[in-house]
Amino acid sequence: MKPLIDVQNLTLQFDTDEGRITAVDDVSFTVMPGEVMGLVGESGSGKSVTAKSLMYLNARNAVYAPESKILLNTEDVSLDVLKLTTQRQRNVVRGGAISMIFQEPMASFAPAISIGKQMVEQLLLHTDMSKKQCKELSIEMLDRVGISDASARFDQYAFELSGGMRQRAMIAMALSTKPKLLIADEPTTALDVTIQAQVIDLMRELVTEFMMGIIFITHDLGVIAQTADKVAVMYLGRMIEKGPVRDVIRNPAHPYTQGLLDALPKMDDLESPLVPIPGDIPSPLERPSGCVFNTRCGKVFGETCNTDVPEWRETNPDHDVACHLYATEA
Amino acid sequence: MTDSLISTKNLAVEFNISGGFFKPKILKAVDGISIDIPKGSFFGVVGESGSGKTTLGRALLNATKIARGGAVYDDGEVRYNLEEMTPAELKDYRKRAQLIFQDPYAALSPRMTVRDIIAEPLEVMGLTSGREETDKIVREIAAKCRLNLEHLRRFPHAFSGGQRQRISIARALVSKPQFIVADESVAALDVSIQADVLNLLKSIQVDMGLTFLFISHDLSVVAHTCDHVAVMYLGRIVESAPTKDLFNNTRHPYTKALFSAIPSLDPDAEDSAQRLKGEIPSPTNQPSGCTFHTRCPHAADICKSDVPTLETCDEGHAVSCHRWKELLETAAL
Numbered sequence: 164m165k166p167l168i169d170v171q172n173l174t175l176q177f178d179t180d181e182g183r184i185t186a187v188d189d190v191s192f193t194v195m196p197g198e199v200m201g202l203v204g205e206s207g208s209g210k211s212v213t214a215k216s217l218m219y220l221n222a223r224n225a226v227y228a229p230e231s232k233i234l235l236n237t238e239d240v241s242l243d244v245l246k247l248t249t250q251r252q253r254n255v256v257r258g259g260a261i262s263m264i265f266q267e268p269m270a271s272f273a274p275a276i277s278i279g280k281q282m283v284e285q286l287l288l289h290t291d292m293s294k295k296q297c298k299e300l301s302i303e304m305l306d307r308v309g310i311s312d313a314s315a316r317f318d319q320y321a322f323e324l325s326g327g328m329r330q331r332a333m334i335a336m337a338l339s340t341k342p343k344l345l346i347a348d349e350p351t352t353a354l355d356v357t358i359q360a361q362v363i364d365l366m367r368e369l370v371t372e373f374m375m376g377i378i379f380i381t382h383d384l385g386v387i388a389q390t391a392d393k394v395a396v397m398y399l400g401r402m403i404e405k406g407p408v409r410d411v412i413r414n415p416a417h418p419y420t421q422g423l424l425d426a427l428p429k430m431d432d433l434e435s436p437l438v439p440i441p442g443d444i445p446s447p448l449e450r451p452s453g454c455v456f457n458t459r460c461g462k463v464f465g466e467t468c469n470t471d472v473p474e475w476r477e478t479n480p481d482h483d484v485a486c487h488l489y490a491t492e493a
Numbered sequence: 494m495t496d497s498l499i500s501t502k503n504l505a506v507e508f509n510i511s512g513g514f515f516k517p518k519i520l521k522a523v524d525g526i527s528i529d530i531p532k533g534s535f536f537g538v539v540g541e542s543g544s545g546k547t548t549l550g551r552a553l554l555n556a557t558k559i560a561r562g563g564a565v566y567d568d569g570e571v572r573y574n575l576e577e578m579t580p581a582e583l584k585d586y587r588k589r590a591q592l593i594f595q596d597p598y599a600a601l602s603p604r605m606t607v608r609d610i611i612a613e614p615l616e617v618m619g620l621t622s623g624r625e626e627t628d629k630i631v632r633e634i635a636a637k638c639r640l641n642l643e644h645l646r647r648f649p650h651a652f653s654g655g656q657r658q659r660i661s662i663a664r665a666l667v668s669k670p671q672f673i674v675a676d677e678s679v680a681a682l683d684v685s686i687q688a689d690v691l692n693l694l695k696s697i698q699v700d701m702g703l704t705f706l707f708i709s710h711d712l713s714v715v716a717h718t719c720d721h722v723a724v725m726y727l728g729r730i731v732e733s734a735p736t737k738d739l740f741n742n743t744r745h746p747y748t749k750a751l752f753s754a755i756p757s758l759d760p761d762a763e764d765s766a767q768r769l770k771g772e773i774p775s776p777t778n779q780p781s782g783c784t785f786h787t788r789c790p791h792a793a794d795i796c797k798s799d800v801p802t803l804e805t806c807d808e809g810h811a812v813s814c815h816r817w818k819e820l821l822e823t824a825a826l
Contacts, residue, residue: 355541385756428713439689
């Protein structure tokens with residue numbers, strides 16, 4: 164089976180007044196249909212920018228490296244997203260083959276247009292349905308994601324809904340075009356834990372029902388553990404570890420992934436101290452040479468870490484890490 | 494039993510929200526809160542958004558008007574009734590009680606240097622005799638918060654989230670307060686930085702003998718830092734206990750549900766069936782009786798009609814639930 168999305172050597176820079184900033188550096192990954200990939204990293208690690216590239220959604224000053232490829236394969240289309248040149252071509256991908264759920268649902272709905280109108284608008288754009296059919300489907304989707312009294316909600320505005328409700332409406336809207344790939348960018352971060360649990364349950368159900376691929380972006384490893392099949396960890400624009408979720412969480416190979424797990428407050432062990440990762444994430448203007456993590460890594464050895472970019476090594480089946488520690492052992 | 498730094502009795506905070514002149518609406522943000530915050534403790538308050546935890550913090554800082562009930566601040570030197578303070582007392586109280594905000598990006602003025610930001614409380618309150626003394630105190634406090642001296646000349650935009658939060662902490666500490674309210678102080682930070690700031694807060698608390706009211710929505714963070722935790726729901730405390738006791742002997746169905754909602758790091762963890770239905774009701778339209786009955790899996794008729802009181806079930810452990818004994822005996826929780 165061909166992967167739904169196949170990202171190869173994605174490198175993305177932004178032209179700014181302060182120079183060219185590398186936001187994503189040589190990132191490759193695939194997502195199969197029906198697979199949930201978690202994308203983890205701190206703020207500034209480039210996870211959102213990577214996801215937005217899949218829809219060609221980055222700002223105008225984004226410069227994609229010529230060798231970058233984003234191959235999208237569905238039953239209907241097979242194309243390289245980065246080769247699309249006109250807005251019309253890109254619109255097939257945006258909201259059609261790929262949908263996105265954003266972190267802050269209040270900011271993603273237009274405040275002066277009713278929820279229903281926004282849902283219908285995108286359906287008219289991406290499907291051949293009549294206005295009436297669009298409305299029926301929208302109400303059905305709202306109902307499907309657990310919004311009570313969906314036909315009344317259809318005419319309401321974003322500010323009239325509570326936070327959890329808005330995020331559900333956002334999910335309903337993103338799924339109504341039956342996308343093949345759903346990008347969820349921190350969809351539960353702004354929600355309370357009890358609501359977060361409901362939204363996670365809902366997303367799990369929907370994956371099985373629609374057989375979508377999902378890219379789940381979050382900084383919360385607990386959420387990843389409960390939702391994803393595989394996980395990729397990013398730091399300062401580079402992917403540093405990827406593998407099946409169980410294996411990465413049980414046997415983290417990269418010192419950064421280990422650090423992330425140690426820094427997390429664990430409920431089953433209240434006595435263990437929280438171990439922070441020393442220092443702060445460097446500015447993208449001052450990216451360290453060699454391994455990008457070398458300024459904060461507790462396991463730096465010799466000059467290799469400062470000069471050479473680590474290559475991918477397999478530590479367990481399908482579990483790859485980009486760290487010099489494993490090069491010496493091999 | 495240690496002395497309380499702050500103790501409240503039936504504290505209530507209400508806001509008038511406009512429903513027009515003829516039908517004013519009252520929002521009970523906080524209602525009937527009686528807590529004792531022991532000196533030198535790290536007291537946690539958890540709850541979902543809309544539970545009144547921030548309002549409680551603001552009331553204890555006298556930053557919002559107390560509608561009913563009272564709160565007493567007593568640090569050994571002075572004793573204030575927060576609900577009726579003279580302007581002079583309030584001015585003095587501002588030195589003794591400080592707030593650390595949630596968002597370090599919004600809390601620091603972009604036009605002031607870090608030195609000026611940290612020194613401002615000293616200058617406004619007139620706590621030092623001259624610039625030299627101010628600078629000395631600023632340097633001391635900056636060192637305590639692990640800021641470099643060269644950082645003091647820079648502006649906030651040059652710093653990352655974790656560093657900014659350390660600047661906010663330094664600013665809060667500079668007037669040598671006794672009582673600090675930390676309102677979601679790590680919520681905006683990445684996990685790797687969050688651990689660092691939590692450890693800093695802890696060590697400062699021990700060093701300077703401070704008392705913290707730590708407000709958070711994140712139970713796992715609270716569990717790791719606080720000595721005592723109060724769980725709030727719709728303006729009331731539903732359960733309050735020493736941290737370990739709360740986690741090991743949970744008595745309130747809401748607390749239980751909060752715990753089970755935390756996503757486990759173990760991918761194979763049994764998904765507990767305890768899922769809360771719906772969302773927290775609007776505080777303008779509170780359910781009768783126990784305010785949690787609309788979402789409680791164990792709600793009975795009495796829960797809809799009678800307001801439960803906070804009763805002691807163990808040493809230092811209080812719960813506000815009609816059925817806690819029953820649930821304990823049947824092991825339903």
